[in-house]
Amino acid sequence: MADEAAGANCPRCSTRLHRRIHANEEEPEIATRRCSPRLHPQTLASKEGAGVTRRRSPRFHPQIHASGDGEAARVARRRRRGTSPEAADSLPASDDLLREILLRLPPQPSSLPRAAAACKRWLRVAADPRFLRGFSARHRKPPLLGVFEPLDWEIDSCGRLNRRSFKRRDKWIEFTPILDPPDRIPPQRFDLRRHCVETGIRSRAQLLGCRHGCLLIMDDVHADFVVYAPITGEQRRLAVPTEFKRDFVHATVLCAAGELGHVHGSCHWSPFKVVLVSMYRKDNRPVACVYSSEAGVWGNLISTDARCGLVDANPGILVGNALYWSSKSVCDGEGLWGLDRLTNDIIEFDLDTHSLAVIKGPPCLNNSLRHQISKADDGFVGLTVVFYGRFEMWQRKIDRHGVATWLNHKSIQMHLVLGLSHQLERLTRWIQIMGYDEDNGVIFLHVDASVYMVQLMSMQSKKLYRSYTPNNRCHPFTSFYAPAIPGGCNGAEMLHDM
Known part of the structure; x- marks a missing residue:
């Protein structure tokens, strides 16, 4: 109980x-x-x-x-x-699946090194040369890393740098990164002096062009051209043809590799071509010449009957398989050089047929240097004109009879694009076009002591940095670039294998 x-x-x-x-x-x-x-x-x-x-x-x-x-x-x-x-169990079961995942990373410089830091297996896959080639082939379009600028330095009689003296002028070529961390590349990484390319005081070097991961520099002291790859440090010197030694010269460099699947901007040191354009002194007719690294010699002179003059703008813009330069065409009559009228036109050099031609520009191009040859939405040549505080986008259309017509397909107020005051329209004389990136369709503007980057298709802008030299021409540098991976190969070795 x-x-x-x-x-x-x-x-x-x-x-x-x-x-x-x-x-x-x-x-x-x-x-x-x-x-x-x-x-x-x-x-x-x-x-x-x-x-x-x-x-x-x-x-x-x-x-x-x-x-x-x-x-x-x-x-x-x-x-x-x-x-x-x-x-x-959520990790990829095979290297093939892991490659497919890593291939979808953005092509920014930090993507592959950060993925390789996950484990040894990811490091092995990310540093594989076959994977690197597939990575660039998938993205096709290399990222815009920054710009190279020829900075003007003035030297007085004592050899001191002085921006106000006009005794003698020298050039200093400098890289300015434009990406945000962790993708931002230190300027010293692309310091040309690291690879014995003298561009500083008393070197008399001129930056003429930048494309497909290479720079083209004119060395006035040695009277030759230097083709230089900033990522790998490789370079080659070319003697200047006799016909171009005393004339004002436009020159540009481009990759000549044409094998199937090749991606410009991933090779960094492939066969290349250098194209020169200048004027005959006696009759103001353009003449061109092409150097091929595979043949190792300059080709024959190429000329046209059209009379024109080169201007210091649009240094060899590549659209499709042709190069374009701004020019001033002339008409017979009285006046300067026996001519009475100058009009802004465009010089075209066909890389397939090696032929020169002068094409007429739109009417708004006359008496204005604030324009940029660009690639239109349809892939043909176009023009971006800064005109009274607004952007005007022009396209060149050719009908079935071969007649070319320029069409104004877009016009937008510049202060709306740059996010500035409406008073900008009254300051158009201070707006300068500094450069153009062919791969990404980006134009660079100097406005009120600042450099802006504008994507022409979306009209999105970004303020990059301060600059007090509005007349400088900047050369965009696009390339697939991966810094050194700890425990793997360094950046130059990786990109050599791409």
């Missing part, structure tokens, strides 16, 4: 929610508690008194029950390391 009374006083929980089991006869003092088998299944104590062990639900953790004690121990070790089996 005493036991029954004691049992009556002891609170008893519901058998459906909290089942209790009694201790066995060998150890009456030990009682074990088992929760609901639907929520927390547990195993009973063994007869030998080994204690209570927890058993996971086969519904949520089937791998424990399927693999036995060895698998359970492995999972326990993983839990102690802080890695869940679900996280481990």
Whole structure:
């Protein structure tokens, strides 16, 4: 009766929610508690008194029950390391699948090094030359890393740098990064002096062009051209043809590799071409010449009957398979050089046929140097004109009869694009076009001591940096670039293999 009374006083929980089991006869003092088998299944104590062990639900953790004690121990070790089996099982099972995932990373400089830091397996895949070639082939369009600028320095009689003296002028070529961290590349990484390319004081070097990962520099001291790859440091010197030594010269460099699947901006040192354009002094007719690194010689002179003059703008813009320069065409009559009228036109050099031509520009081009030869939406040559505080976008259309017509397909107020005050329209004389990126369709403007980058298709702008030299011409540098990967190959070796 005493036991029954004691049992009556002891609170008893519901058998459906909290089942209790009694201790066995060998150890009456030990009682074990088992929760609901639907929520927390547990195993009973063994007869030998080994204690209570927890058993996971086969519904949520089937791998424990399927693999036995060895698998359970492995999972326990993983839990102690802080890695869940679900996280481990979510990793790609094969290198092929991992490559497909890494190929979809953006082509920015930090993408592959950060992925390679995950583990040794990812490092091995990210540094594989075959993967690097596939990475550039998938993206096709290299990222815009920054711009090279020829900064003007003035030297007085004591040899000191002075921006106000006009004794003698020298050039200093400098790289300015435009990407934000962690993709921003330090300027010293592309310091030309690291590879013995003298561009500083008294070097008399002129930056003529930049394309497909290479710079073209004119060395006035040695009277030759230097083709230089900033990423790998490779360079080659070319003697200036006799016909171009004393004339004002436009020159540009471009990659000549034409194999299937080749991506410009990923090779960094492939066969190249250098195209020169100048004027005959006697009759003001343009003449061109092409150097091929594969042949190692300059080709024959190429000329046209059209009379024009080169201007210091648009240094060889590549659109399709033709190069374009701004020019001033002339008409017979009285006046300067026996001519009475100058009109702004465009010189075209066809890289397939090696032929020169002069094409007429739109009427708004006359008497204005604030224009930029660009690539139109349809892939043909176009023009971007800064005209009374607004952007005007022109396209050149050719009908089925071969007649060319310029169409103004877009016009937008500049202060709306740059996010500046409406008073900008009254300051058009301070707006200068500094450069153009053919790969990304980006134009660079100098406005009110600042440099802006404008994407012509979307009309999105970004303020880059301060600059007090509005007449400088900047040369955009686009390339696939990956810094050194710890434990792997360095950036130059990686890109050599792309």
